[in-house]
Amino acid sequence: MIRPLFFAFLAGLLPLLAAPPNIVLIMTDDQGYWDTGISGNPHISTPHMDRIAREGVQFTRFYAAPVCAPTRAGVMTGRYYLRTGLYNTRFGGDTLGKNEITVAQLLKRANYRTGLFGKWHLGKYHGYQPQQRGFDEFLGHYHGHIERYEFADQLVHNGHPVKTRGYVSELFTDAAMDFISATHKQTDQPFLCTLMFNAPHSPWVLDTSHYGQPEGDKLLTKYLAKNMPIREARIYALIERVDQNIGRLLAHLKTLGIERDTLVIFMSDNGGVSKFWKGGLRGNKAGVHEGGVRSPFYARWPGTIPAGSKVEAQTSHVDLLPTFCELAEAPLPNDRQLDGKSFASLLKTGRGKQHQPYVYHTWDRYTPNPDKRWSVSDQRWKLIGLFTKTKPDPTKWQLYDLQADPGETKNIAGQHPVEARRLRKAFTDWFSEVTAGQTYRPVPIPVGHDMRPVELQPSWATWTGPHINYTFDGYDWDTIDSWKTKGEQAVWQLEVAQAGRYAVTLHYGCAPLLAGGTLRLSAKSQSLDHKVRATVTAEQFSQFPAGALNLPAGKTTFKATIHHAGSGEFMRLNGIHLQRLPNSR
Ligand SMILES: [Ca+2]
Numbered sequence: 148m149i150r151p152l153f154f155a156f157l158a159g160l161l162p163l164l165a166a167p168p169n170i171v172l173i174m175t176d177d178q179g180y181w182d183t184g185i186s187g188n189p190h191i192s193t194p195h196m197d198r199i200a201r202e203g204v205q206f207t208r209f210y211a212a213p214v215c216a217p218t219r220a221g222v223m224t225g226r227y228y229l230r231t232g233l234y235n236t237r238f239g240g241d242t243l244g245k246n247e248i249t250v251a252q253l254l255k256r257a258n259y260r261t262g263l264f265g266k267w268h269l270g271k272y273h274g275y276q277p278q279q280r281g282f283d284e285f286l287g288h289y290h291g292h293i294e295r296y297e298f299a300d301q302l303v304h305n306g307h308p309v310k311t312r313g314y315v316s317e318l319f320t321d322a323a324m325d326f327i328s329a330t331h332k333q334t335d336q337p338f339l340c341t342l343m344f345n346a347p348h349s350p351w352v353l354d355t356s357h358y359g360q361p362e363g364d365k366l367l368t369k370y371l372a373k374n375m376p377i378r379e380a381r382i383y384a385l386i387e388r389v390d391q392n393i394g395r396l397l398a399h400l401k402t403l404g405i406e407r408d409t410l411v412i413f414m415s416d417n418g419g420v421s422k423f424w425k426g427g428l429r430g431n432k433a434g435v436h437e438g439g440v441r442s443p444f445y446a447r448w449p450g451t452i453p454a455g456s457k458v459e460a461q462t463s464h465v466d467l468l469p470t471f472c473e474l475a476e477a478p479l480p481n482d483r484q485l486d487g488k489s490f491a492s493l494l495k496t497g498r499g500k501q502h503q504p505y506v507y508h509t510w511d512r513y514t515p516n517p518d519k520r521w522s523v524s525d526q527r528w529k530l531i532g533l534f535t536k537t538k539p540d541p542t543k544w545q546l547y548d549l550q551a552d553p554g555e556t557k558n559i560a561g562q563h564p565v566e567a568r569r570l571r572k573a574f575t576d577w578f579s580e581v582t583a584g585q586t587y588r589p590v591p592i593p594v595g596h597d598m599r600p601v602e603l604q605p606s607w608a609t610w611t612g613p614h615i616n617y618t619f620d621g622y623d624w625d626t627i628d629s630w631k632t633k634g635e636q637a638v639w640q641l642e643v644a645q646a647g648r649y650a651v652t653l654h655y656g657c658a659p660l661l662a663g664g665t666l667r668l669s670a671k672s673q674s675l676d677h678k679v680r681a682t683v684t685a686e687q688f689s690q691f692p693a694g695a696l697n698l699p700a701g702k703t704t705f706k707a708t709i710h711h712a713g714s715g716e717f718m719r720l721n722g723i724h725l726q727r728l729p730n731s732r
Pocket residue numbers: 176177214215348416417
């Protein structure tokens with residue numbers, strides 16, 4: 148009798164003795180809750196995403212934020228984005244505050260090796276880049292999206308621009324697989340591998356090929372044959388292209404013999420943009436209805452998570468950090484409020500009916516606003532408010548019983564005023580707390596930390612004048628344009644690391660007949676003038692050295708002003724590069 152008892156005792160200890168798992172976090176970009184086969188979608192084929200759910204657990208009420216960067220901020224910090232200084236997906240507001248601590252930093256302290264492959268979208272300048280926020284290895288892009296998916300543009304490796312070839316979903320997967328192999332074979336460390344696909348975000352580019360029919364075209368042909376609009380067919384094809392790569396990654400873990408030591412999570416970063424089949428959910432990305440915020444969430448850890456299980460408790464992207472820290476035995480930061488709560492026990496048991504008492508959403512591109520586009524849900528009820536112009540208008544609130552009506556079709560706010568008031572109070576209490584002390588302005592651009600040029604991007608500027616305009620065209624391709632008259636101006640806030648002389652290089656296009664104006668560049672009391680030159684056409688951006696300015700250390704305002712107007716549109720300014728000159732003090 149002693150022996151079985153003894154072994155039972157040992158078996159009971161085993162989970163306690165188990166080493167912290169490797170963690171592979173796979174995130175897609177703009178994939179809807181409904182864009183997988185296992186969600187019931189009869190049109191899309193996602194066998195490997197489905198397999199993660201089938202061999203593990205599916206969380207049916209897992210919430211991201213309505214848009215990209217807020218979710219990523221929440222995943223990285225365990226805190227709602229409004230606490231982190233981040234408030235936008237553009238205009239420099241897509242920068243994670245410097246005092247935030249990321250899950251990668253915390254897991255590194257627990258001996259994890261950390262990698263991020265793909266989209267970051269939490270800051271591009273010195274001090275804000277992934278390798279400076281806890282990632283040992285980063286290959287990917289800083290911004291919300293890129294333009295070229297094959298021979299991808301805007302990619303960087305640990306702070307340095309790089310050239311790559313091949314299709315971007317394969318490239319990021321290869322990088323993740325190589326990171327996993329190297330960590331497994333060359334170190335005795337566990338790893339956190341975050342694979343952040345930029346697909347299926349717009350501009351919905353599939354592979355091209357010099358030879359034969361590329362894989363993306365095959366998938367596109369398949370989906371077009373189902374009589375869906377080309378936009379939807381592209382999105383489905385992009386998702387299946389990601390799915391193929393998830394298949395390669397899962398096979399790689401098996402080949403290395405580390406499947407049972409590795410937790411694999413699949414999720415999206417906000418609601419879906421596809422509209423062809425939505426499984427009865429309402430809304431899309433950027434909204435606060437379920438379709439805007441509910442994300443697929445599948446997790447597999449063979450031998451630990453019971454296969455085929457489902458968790459219906461509402462959980463949030465902010466729960467990932469505390470969950471990972473619990474699994475990694477990494478202490479949580481004790482000097483700040485976390486919003487997330489570990490769901491490690493829900494993962495391990497594959498069961499759970501309650502987790503987060505409330506999940507909150509709000510999204511307004513420019514200024515966080517407690518009366519515009521907000522929602523709060525508990526396990527059963529959800530209250531939504533939209534676009535009140537002046538003061539809160541409770542008669543416009545929408546209340547849904549998510550258990551009876553997950554499609555949010557019947558507004559029952561009138562029948563349940565007590566629930567509506569309770570939820571509104573929970574939301575406003577939360578909003579006041581997470582926004583306390585925040586200013587929501589772009590951080591000043593760090594300049595002069597090393598000798599490399601720093602680009603002052605159009606989207607980080609503020610601009611004034613009757614004609615001047617900003618054109619969003621994919622971050623690195625944005626311009627300040629349409630300006631015409633003397634005094635029209637773009638302004639950047641800088642934080643100069645080291646006083647010195649800085650070369651100023653302008654990147655712009657200017658139609659031949661419109662050249663000849665003068666741009667004045669100034670910082671503090673100095674300025675230099677640049678006579679605008681023609682390019683072949685305004686959409687061709689060339690580099691023009693404009694001279695040098697002395698910049699003092701610390702905060703400085705840098706201005707580009709029309710000093711003499713030309714004969715029409717002044718220029719399309721794509722960026723200004725500042726480069727510290729050698730031996731300058
Ligand atoms: Ca997104």
